[in-house]
Amino acid sequence: MRQTLIELLESNSTHADEFQSRFDDVQDSQRPNVVTVCCSDSRVLQDHMWGNDHPGRIFTCGNIGNRVVQRTDAGEVVSGDVLYPVAHTGTDTIIVVGHTGCGAVTATYDELTDGVSEPAGIEHCLSLLKPRLESGVESLPSNLARAEAVNRLVEYNVDRQVEFLADSDDVPAEVDAVGVVYDFQDAYSDRRGEVHVINVNGETAVEKLREEHPRIASRIGRLWEY
Template sequence: MTQEKDADGTDLDIKDAMEGHERFRQQFERDRAFYRALATKKQKPRLLWIGCADSRVVPATITNADPGELFEVRNIANVVPPADAADDTVGAAIEYGVGHLGIDDIVVCGHTGCGGIAALLEPMALDRAAPLGRWMEFTRPAHQLIAAARVPEEERLTETVKAHVQFQLDNLMTYPIVREGVAAGSLNIHGWLYDMFTGELTTYDPQTGGWRGLLD
């Protein structure tokens, strides 16, 4: 793919980022006291957000959060590898967020139209020996559950996304720091779904096993 460049030969994507940074610096100067406080005080985020890396799903935008309010982990398909998996990226963030920052809420948020979840629905199989293929194996339990339930094709992707979020909540509980926090009542875990068409968040209700509007 050929990179688009301006008349000076600058990559347009990088130029856009540079111009965006310039606007941020102007905002920074207007809110200097706020950013100075962020830089000098210990961070105290209100929750740990484990979400998808999809560029269209921006946690701070969805929750209208200011800098310093969200401790974020974003990866393809908002995966939480089990504690015994050969990947400590998410586990390290959980340990740091809960154990060192004192976070008392963890949100796992999926979204409609997730390309990561859709990857295993595609007719062309992923190479399980490659990084993406290995990572997508974490989504397989949800696919197997929805396939067994014979969910209609037009509903399959969204229902798989929901099931995947529920499996990630189970995976969270494989971490001792989470399991112990939940048992002690000092930590809550939440499964959310962001609808890209409506802008609405829905939440998984473990009491009913269903989903409801976050604001209901």
């Protein structure tokens, strides 16, 4: 048995000691306030980034590229992972969480610019990102370094995922769709791990967002207003 599993189980014992009474109110049902769609990158701490230690508060989804799109025989639809809490637990806020240095966005960028070869499962994921990032790649300023280009496409991808939610008949109009970026590369500020709001219900203009949401004005910002 690998040491990694042993260490994880030891950490879980501490977790279980701390959480003995925290499941009392959610034994039989859940009513999460928000569903987050995060990239499954190991550097993206899905609950910890919000300081969450309350079971039942956040419904978390994860996949490479923080995608809300699922391909079915009927066409592209909002992923059931995202839609479930909206449809069944009264969740009224969806947060799409991109992050700086995203590997899925990087791979999609490379696929669109140079062509890459990936295993079929990864290629399927990239195929859901490529049509949404293609116009972003074409619009990038030509003088950007690769890392800067990727981080701008991270924002572009978040915008396209929020747009898909807003356009879907399966997401009620009263549900808020918010796009954010989790930064651990000092791209937005020197506070590593800070979340920056870039999109609220399809609005992406920074000054307008700050006017409309003054309580979080300092947390609203973008690298790219295209």
